[in-house]
Amino acid sequence: MKRLILLLFIMVIALQLSCAHNPHINPEGPFWKDDDTKAIPEPEYDEPSLIWLSFQRTTTDQLFELLDIDRNIRKISGKPTQAKNSNCYDEVPNSSWFTNRHGHPDTRLSPEEIKQGLQRTKGPDTSGVWKVFRPKVGGATPGFWIEDIHGDQYIIKFDPLFNAEMATAAAAIGSRYFYACGYNTPQETIVFWNPDKLEIKKGATIKGKNGKRPLTMTDIDSILSMVNHEPDGSIRSLASLNIGNVKGPFMYKGTKDDDPNDWCPHEHRRELRGLYVIGSLVNHYDLKDHNSMDVYVGEPGQGYLKHYLMDFGSILGSDGKGDKHPRKGYANMFDLRDILVTSFTLGLKSWAWQNSLGPRYSSIGYFESDIFEPNKFDPIIPNPAFEQMTYQDAYWGAKIVMSFTEEDLIALIDAGQYSNPEAKAYLLKTLKERQRKIGNYWFDKINPLDFPELSQSSETINIKFHDLAVEYGLEDDNAVYYYKLLNENNSIIHEATVSKTEIVLNVDQFDSGIRELQIFTERKGKDISKPVIFYLMKQYKNNVKIIGIEHPG
Amino acid sequence: MRIQLSKYIFISCLIAFTSIVSHATVIDTTKVRITKKVKKTTAEIIGDIPGEILKLPFYILDFSIEQITFHTPMKNVLSWIGTPRPAAFYTPVAGYNSSAGFKYGISFKFQDVYSKNDYFKTKIYYSTNKYQSYQIKTRSKDFFTKDFGFDFYFRYKKRPREDFFGVSNQSVAHMSANYNLENTEVKTQLLYNAYEQADFSFILGYLSTNLYNGENPDLPGDLDSITSNTDYHLADGNLDDSRFITYGMEIEYDLRNNKGQPSSGTHLISQLIRYRGVGLSDDLRFSKYSIDVRQYLHLWKNRIIALRAVVNRLNAYKNNTKATPIYILSSLGGKDYLRGYSSGRFVDNDFALFSVEYRYPIHDFLDLFLFHDQARVYGNLTDEEFFTNWKSSFGGGMRIWKSDEVKAVFQIGKSNEATKLYLEMEAVW
Structure with a gap:
């Protein structure tokens, strides 16, 4: 059993x-x-x-x-x-x-x-008063929330006392890098400002030992005493634009x-x-x-x-x-x-x-x-x-x-x-x-052949692709590419070796079924790579189209 | 003109045609995927069944631990482990040994009370076997002048299950009895910082001890029957109450690179204390001296060999009419001296101990260590063969530390008599 x-x-x-x-x-x-x-x-x-x-x-x-x-x-x-x-x-x-x-x-x-990153505003306006309305809760460093003269709200964060520029630069770079990579990030701006611009917003509170109490300038001064000041008295900070209606972290x-x-x-x-x-x-x-x-x-x-x-x-x-x-x-x-x-x-x-x-x-x-x-x-x-x-x-x-x-x-x-x-x-x-x-x-x-471009004439199909290892200077431009075109029964219709990132196929090698173009890369001093697979299919008006790309690992 | 026009029409058509049949991996965000919740396939669900059954206990564990971590005291303990200590703080006192059982209590320390690095500390603990201790200690190294300070210490302790195996290195494990020790000690020290690494201190104290019948029901505890049993090698006065005034001096020479978690350097502590009986002990006088040397050798990447040698001697005055009480004698066993043996396992006038520990870090705040202890007691160290009949033990453990301060030590010691478990919130060396 x-x-x-x-x-x-x-x-x-x-x-x-x-x-x-x-x-x-x-x-x-x-x-x-x-x-x-x-x-x-x-x-x-x-x-x-x-x-x-x-x-x-x-x-x-x-x-x-x-x-x-x-x-x-x-x-x-x-x-x-x-x-x-x-x-x-x-x-x-x-x-x-x-x-x-x-x-x-x-x-x-x-x-x-x-360099600009996400830019919904130009950052907090330092020409006017900043109204502090909440201290920052959690995180590694101290900070507080402010509202500038335009009513935009920002969380102000600082550098560690003995590492001027470190945390603010990291955050400014990080937000831009991950934004460029495609992720959603907050707007983070490095800003130099003078502490005398600060005011406490009416009704602002802080959590004390005995519950909530009004936020005072003494509280703000104690935060500012822990942060690095520039020689001219100004403070370098990171201003992170209030992102809106936060519902907690995603898992x-x-x-x-x-x-x-x-x-x-x-x-x-x-x-x-x-x-x-x-x-x-x-x-x-x-x-x-x-x-x-x-x-x-x-x-x-x-x-x-x-x-x-x-x-x-x-x-x-x-x-x-x-x-x-x-x-x-x-x-x-x-x-x-x-x-x-x-x-x-x-x-x-x-x-x-x-x-x-x-x-x-x-x-x-x-x-x-x-x-x-x-x-x-x-x-x-x-x-x-x-x-x-x-x-x-x-x-x-x-x-x-x-x-x-x-x-x-x-x-x-x-x-x-x-x-x-x-x-x-x-x-x-x-x-x-x-x-x-x-x-x-x-x-x-993974065989880094990618981003194929297909062009077709009445007799031939031309497929150009990018060898990313060569394009990014990781490998010399001396690779040869062995390719084989397979039909749906996995029988080889055509195979050849080329030294350029371009493959020319005949239109008559295609019928209504899916064709699998497997390309292997052979570089000097290295074993032949795994294939990259471009799936091709003849469609409306005999146009051949790339209907899939696979990078077996 | 017509030819020209047809040429342009032809080229335009060619461009249009090429654009129709050319395909690049262009990002076209008008092509929207209608998404559907990803659901597990039947095969995936079936494949998960054995794993889910095995996971059941962990789901329960998960739930239990979630409840604990949400509990405020646990949050406080976790934050205490993770952060530097403030000027004044409470810490839990916890420990375990086989005689006392589980110790629990609280300690309050007020740092920088007179000037920087001074402190005032109180500590109270009880144990499941009715051990109790009340302690006050305050220390200021520069209270009088830059180099002169003081140390004050008061402690009352009651230990109802103190093990006793007889006097001498030949005492046997199965002859264990127990007694109830009540001890009050007051000690003041005048501290003199001779130079950066060396401290001298002059000691004046008072020590009062009463013995009662032991409370461990599994062992003989009647003092009279212990006294009359010749196998314990007791002399008249060995189990008496006593009162002493103590005075002497201590030298501490500290070349460690770090006091809390040293990785190199030497640490030497030497003491000479004279005991002068008063009241019911006015016919007793003796002196004790000890030397305790620790050497730390850094091998590589915080792998450390720690060596320790301790010699304790007790010289009773020739005119004494009674023997020195056993609780004053030098004793081996327990977490401080000769791990893997019961506390007070070997008792006599003198002892010598050598320990070697190999310590290696496994995390930012975790060390593991392996140790070997070798020791014996002597009636008179100079009269007996120094290198014969040594008792040895070995074991290992874990030290949790933060901010160069050891916060907890867990260790297991194994000897040919027993395996002992120790959990302490401070490190001995």
């Missing part, structure tokens, strides 16, 4: 592994927008306990994963669950989570646009019950899985559920939830309160795996970050590229979406990371308004080295 149950179980799993339809094919071509902005009732504010969630992510979730038989069998069989929201071109459609802004040949931001796992638009489990969203790679470039160690937010956009009953990343003050070498500990970015806050390995090896196993020489610039903190390994990046707590990440998700993230040119990176760094040119140069060098490592590592796992 036991054997029968086991056999049935294995059969079910095998059936599941073999019978899934191919999500990479859609005869209509790729969808580039999800309809997840339909009007929904306004959800309640919901924020789980940070302590509890950290515990859950670090311990019980890890145990649950070990017991997830379906996932483990998929992992062992080399067929992990792929992201469920990518389109047939293996890309992410625009949605309330993500907007394709950079990283696609026909969709790019200019360096000026990157990196499951869906939100009271959001009917939330159709895809978050751990199976490509943009959240690929965020691992995107975050690793800037060492966004603090990528946890609580550094996100759902915002209800629109009038009550007419709006929808938009999903934001926030709080970038702990990227690069910043820890918000000071320099980042060298371990951060290389291990979780409480990394059971590392702890067990160190424990059982009696401390003989040591970790590369333990060789850290410490930060070079106080305005950047500890941020390096020498020991950085793209697949060893670890956020503060285990992230369920990252743990589901496949090579395809990582490749998608790496494509976006690699799409930043040197000019783009300079524009990002300029947004940080560092005063020390050496620090800026160091940051650029470090980012470029990390970017190169990311490209080398993830493009090695």
Whole structure:
């Protein structure tokens, strides 16, 4: 009986592994927008306990994963669950989570646009009075909320006392970087202002030991005494525009019950899985559920939830309160795996970050590229979406990371308004080295041929594609591409080798069925790659169309 | 002209045609995907069943821990572990040993009370086996002048289940008895900071001790029957109450790189204390001296070898008419000296102890360590063979620390007699 149950179980799993339809094919071509902005009732504010969630992510979730038989069998069989929201071109459609802004040949931001970031206002107006109406609650650094003369509300955050420019620059760069990558982020502006502009708004309160009491200038002065002042008495701060009707953080796992638009489990969203790679470039160690937010956009009953990343003050070498500990970015806050390995090896196993020489610039903190390994990046707590990440998700993230040119990176760094040119140069060098490592590592796992363009004449079909490894300078331009065209029975119709990123096929090699064009890359000194697959189909008026792209890992 | 026109028409048509049949991976956001909730397939649901059954206990655990973490005292404890201490704070006192059982209490510390780095501290604890302790301690290293300060210490303790195995290194484990110790101690020290690493202190104190029948029902506890049992090697006066005035001096030489969590350097503490009996003990006089040397060797990346050598000696005056009480004698066993043995397992005039610990960090605030202890007691250290009949133990444990201060130590010691578990909120060395 036991054997029968086991056999049935294995059969079910095998059936599941073999019978899934191919999500990479859609005869209509790729969808580039999800309809997840339909009007929904306004959800309640919901924020789980940070302590509890950290515990859950670090311990019980890890145990649950070990017991997830379906996932483990998929992992062992080399067929992990792929992201469920990518389109047939293996890309992410625009949605309330993500907007394709950079990283696609026909969709790019200019360096000026990157530097500017999201700009709904020009930042708080320093020409008039700032009315403080609430102290900042939570987070690593002190701060308060202000309203400027236009009535725009901002949260004002500061640098640590001994690390001038560090947290504000990190946040300004981070918000622009993740915005350019496609995520929703708040508008964050570096602003220099004079403390005598401050006033307390009538009715403003603060939570004291004995409950709420009126907020006073003494409270504000005590906050300002903890922050760095410029030689002229002004204060450099980060002004984050009030984002609106916040409904609490989104979780990196499951869906939100009271959001009917939330159709895809978050751990199976490509943009959240690929965020691992995107975050690793800037060492966004603090990528946890609580550094996100759902915002209800629109009038009550007419709006929808938009999903934001926030709080970038702990990227690069910043820890918000000071320099980042060298371990951060290389291990979780409480990394059971590392702890067990160190424990059982009696401390003989040591970790590369333990060789850290410490930060070079106080305005950047500890941020390096020498020991950085793209697949060893670890956020503060285990992230369920990252743990589901496949090579395809990582490749998608790496494509976006690699799409930043040197000019783009300079524009990002300029947004940080560092005063020390050496620090800026160091940051650029470090980012470029990390970017190169990311490209080398993830493009090695997936054949980085992408963005095909098809043109057709009466007799021939011409397919041009991009070899991203060559385009981004990771590989020499000496690769040869072996390709084969297969019919629906997997019989080879045509095969050849070309040395250019262009393949010419005959129209008569096509009938009404789907053709599979598999392209392999052979580079000097390397094994032949896995294929990239372009699915082709002859459609209306004999036009051949690319109906899918697959990057087997 | 006609040819020219037809040429342009042809080119226009060609461009139009090419545009129809050319396809690039252009982002066209007018193509909207109608989304549907992703639901698990039947196969996925079936595949999840065994895992879900195995997870059931963890769902219950999840729920229980969620309730605990939402509870305010637990939040306070967690925040206490994670943050530097304020000027005045309460901390829980917790501990466990086999005689006392679970200790619980509270400590209040007021830092920088007279000047920087001074403190006033009170500590109260009880235990499940009715142990109790009330303690006040205050210390100011520069109270009088920059280099002269004081230390005041008061403690009342009652320990109803103190183990006793007899006097001598040959005492046997199964001969254990117990007694009830009530002890009051007042001690003042004049502190002199001779130079940066060296402190001298002059000690004056009073010590009052009463013994009662032990309260451990599993062991002999009647003092009269213990006294009359020759296997314990007791002499007249060994189980008497006593009153002493104490005076002496202490030298502390501290070359550690960090006082809370040292990774290199030497730490030496040496004491010479004279005990002069008063009242019912006016015929007793003796002196005790001890030297306790700790050496910390940094191997690599905070892997540390910690070494410790302790020698304790007690010299009774020749004119004494009674023997020194057992609770004054040097004793081995317990978390401070010779782990893995019961507290007070070996008692005699002198002892020598050597410990070696290998400490290695496994996290920002967690160390593991392995240790080996080797020790013995002597009637007279100079008259007996120093290197024979040593008792040894080994074990390991975990230290939780934050801001260079050890906050808790959990350790297990194993000897050929017992396995002992220790949990303390402070580190011995």
